[in-house]
Amino acid sequence: MTSGVYDIFIAGGGINGCGIARDAVGRGYSVFLAEMKDLASGTSSRATKLIHGGLRYLEHYEFRLVRESLMEREVLWAMAPHIIWPLRFVLPLHKAMRPAWLIRLGLFLYDHIGGRKALPATKVLNLESDPAGRPLKPGFRKAFEYSDCWVNDSRLVALNARDAADRGAVIRTRTKVVEARRESGLWSITTEDVNTGAKETVRARLFVNAAGPWVDRLLQGAVGRNDHSIRLVQGSHIIIRKKFADPRAYFFQNNDGRIFFAIPYEEDFTLIGTTDQDYKGDPQNVVISDAEIDYLCAGASEYFAEPVTRADMVWSYSGVRPLYDDGASKAQEATRDYVLKADGAAGEPQLLNIFGGKITTYRRLAEHMMEKIEDIIGKKGQPWTAGAKLPGGDFDRQGFDGVLAKFRRDYPFLSEAHARRLIRLYGTRAWQILRGAKSAADLGHVFGADLTEAELTYLADNEWAREAEDVLWRRTKLGLKIEAAATAEIDAFLKSRPVAGEHIAAQ
Numbered sequence: 001m002t003s004g005v006y007d008i009f010i011a012g013g014g015i016n017g018c019g020i021a022r023d024a025v026g027r028g029y030s031v032f033l034a035e036m037k038d039l040a041s042g043t044s045s046r047a048t049k050l051i052h053g054g055l056r057y058l059e060h061y062e063f064r065l066v067r068e069s070l071m072e073r074e075v076l077w078a079m080a081p082h083i084i085w086p087l088r089f090v091l092p093l094h095k096a097m098r099p100a101w102l103i104r105l106g107l108f109l110y111d112h113i114g115g116r117k118a119l120p121a122t123k124v125l126n127l128e129s130d131p132a133g134r135p136l137k138p139g140f141r142k143a144f145e146y147s148d149c150w151v152n153d154s155r156l157v158a159l160n161a162r163d164a165a166d167r168g169a170v171i172r173t174r175t176k177v178v179e180a181r182r183e184s185g186l187w188s189i190t191t192e193d194v195n196t197g198a199k200e201t202v203r204a205r206l207f208v209n210a211a212g213p214w215v216d217r218l219l220q221g222a223v224g225r226n227d228h229s230i231r232l233v234q235g236s237h238i239i240i241r242k243k244f245a246d247p248r249a250y251f252f253q254n255n256d257g258r259i260f261f262a263i264p265y266e267e268d269f270t271l272i273g274t275t276d277q278d279y280k281g282d283p284q285n286v287v288i289s290d291a292e293i294d295y296l297c298a299g300a301s302e303y304f305a306e307p308v309t310r311a312d313m314v315w316s317y318s319g320v321r322p323l324y325d326d327g328a329s330k331a332q333e334a335t336r337d338y339v340l341k342a343d344g345a346a347g348e349p350q351l352l353n354i355f356g357g358k359i360t361t362y363r364r365l366a367e368h369m370m371e372k373i374e375d376i377i378g379k380k381g382q383p384w385t386a387g388a389k390l391p392g393g394d395f396d397r398q399g400f401d402g403v404l405a406k407f408r409r410d411y412p413f414l415s416e417a418h419a420r421r422l423i424r425l426y427g428t429r430a431w432q433i434l435r436g437a438k439s440a441a442d443l444g445h446v447f448g449a450d451l452t453e454a455e456l457t458y459l460a461d462n463e464w465a466r467e468a469e470d471v472l473w474r475r476t477k478l479g480l481k482i483e484a485a486a487t488a489e490i491d492a493f494l495k496s497r498p499v500a501g502e503h504i505a506a507q
Ligand code: FAD
Pocket: 011, 012, 013, 014, 015, 016, 017, 034, 035, 036, 037, 038, 039, 040, 041, 042, 043, 044, 045, 046, 047, 048, 049, 050, 051, 052, 175, 176, 177, 178, 210, 211, 212, 213, 214, 218, 222, 233, 234, 235, 236, 274, 275, 318, 319, 320, 321, 322, 356, 357, 358, 359, 360, 361
């Protein structure tokens, strides 16, 4: 940063904003990112959590997007093998749905157009003998089994933010962009601390609007432009008690042509989703509707021998896809690809807007954004993020069990489940949480389940956790296991800590 002017100001701390911040600061640009709530509190914590090519998008001829996404699977897995891992999907053939030859053709393309090297290829299953057939109704005889990857979506965002901050980016949460004006050849951007109302003005050479489903609102409100390029499509998931022991996920087709997944989730649960329906309100207020719950229960009951009902539900979540509005008639047909649009006359400071995208493509989206940024404010570094490990991911992608075993040797008083949870969330940074503890008592107060003071302190100091919800539903999913009554105690503890991120930056 020179004379108080940042190279790049980013509005939005979802996966796209944090991915761009990391890439840009690693190339030598100075970066300021403002997120109005918590990191990943928008769409980026509400996904199906797949790093996937999107088999279904082949039906809509989205070959560019599918190929780029397929290629990213193994790149991202290598960057963060603690929070990303391969998952096999079982796709049972259903007489009334797509014919076997069509699915076989789709999976052939899926296996061959995306640089698959380490992920295993598609195979055919006999459901009458394979364990994957056990939880299903007896009529399902044959299935295809194929590969994609699983990702802990909110942690992917937090780790990109952490790495960006470690490299020098300023990351401010609970900081809303309320006004952005072009002034004397620069952007003058006013932010507001949503807790105190305190305002700050930041100057930058370039402004990136990574506000996801709020992208049009930010344009209309803060920038004063009347742009409508986004189509909001709601998607909801239900979480039920574990329905099957098999580690594989299911890919089901519904009789309306849509597809949905049933995925092993957080050890004890099954995640079922998602839906697709146009949404008109404020993305902040999105909640699952009764119709969506009925739709998912009925769809899953078409396949599972034991029906899925509302009584099985332990939690649900809903999110809004910020899709680029390409004029498609149905919500599920709107493109999942991303569009980056510059706004500003020649010689004026530029605004770069992001429309659409997937978690899977966030790294490539950031690289494409960097090409635009270089054209506008000049080139600094080279592309570097492919192969650059995210915090805690500095081990081989097949090496998870070895890291876990070492952690258990170093901290033998941890239960297997506790140690596994910590390595899955923090990878090699789990050692920073334990900090040489000799006994469970050294980890301090336990707030419920196995959430200790040591872990909360780490999250507050390193990952911008400021409220109980940040920890219980985003940095971890311990909200599924901890009584709601513990929330006030966790909140009070977090509020007693210095503001996260800055604590570290100041050291
Ligand atoms: P967001 O994560 O919404 O981030 C935007 C941020 O901007 C928000 O945190 C918001 O608070 C902030 N913001 C808004 N206005 C302001 C302001 N004025 N000032 C400061 N901050 C502001 N993708 C996949 O790859 N795999 C999947 O399996 C998958 N499943 C999905 C399932 C569902 C149901 C949905 C809804 C999406 C799914 N996606 C999936 C898509 C993916 O989740 C999104 O494309 C991605 O998370 C969008 O990230 P983003 O950073 O653009 O938006």
